[in-house]
Amino acid sequence: MANFFECVYKCVNKIPRGQVATYGQIAALIGSPRAARQVGWALHQLPADTTIPWHRVINRFGEISTTCDTHTAELQKILLQKEGVRTTKRKDGLWWINLEKYQWTTP
């Protein structure tokens, strides 16, 4: 791997349209199953107009956990819905994605 972030971006790019992956999955793919935090960091650094499908990456509960100003949960929800991923709003205001249905199964 070139650098950690590059690998993250590469893996995220591999996520098929209409599916989502967890931070742990991405971390595992780049060889560090416990580096989920860094995956979040990598996505946090991305500009709003990036081509990387950062919205397809969520936490292990299938929730949108970003509080970032450029990547709001609402924006992520919209992007996911555009791809045919159903998002459900929970009581606590978080958007929830049915991982059983939309989780990307890595080969």
Add this chain to the structure above:
DNA sequence: GAGCTGACAATAG
């Protein structure tokens, strides 16, 4: 220059 923080997850107790 060193330590802390951060979109989390896996393992051990």
Add this chain to the structure above:
DNA sequence: GCTATTGCCAGCT
């Protein structure tokens, strides 16, 4: 079975 702790790596203070 659940709770607490450790690991990951880069950027920021």
